[in-house]
Amino acid sequence: MQSDNRIFDDFVKFVNGAAGTMAGMAREGESAARERFKTFVGGMDFVARDEFDAVKAMAVAARDENDALRARIEALEAKLGDAPAAAKPAKPKKAAPGV
Secondary structure: OOOOOHHHHHHHHHHHHHHHHHHHHHHHHHHHHHHHHHHHHHOOOOOOHHHHHHHHHHHHHHHHHHHHHHHHHHHHHHHHOOHHHHHOOOOOOOOOOOO
């Protein structure tokens, strides 16, 4: 047997409406918090991951090029023998004590 209780039906509609409103407020709050966090982090001058990876790759390439050039210089110096030692300026001699 089913009763027609309008007060109960109205209460159920009210609770359903309140639940929908609360869910909407939660989504709005989450969206606002996310936007505030992005603004906060954006003001701290953090670097994006793809930019960091690009600069890291450039640093690795520069380091590799530097190592290759160092090896090339050492090979050329080895070919020349003692020529780099003769080309270096002589160290000034220290004065004798008491002079």
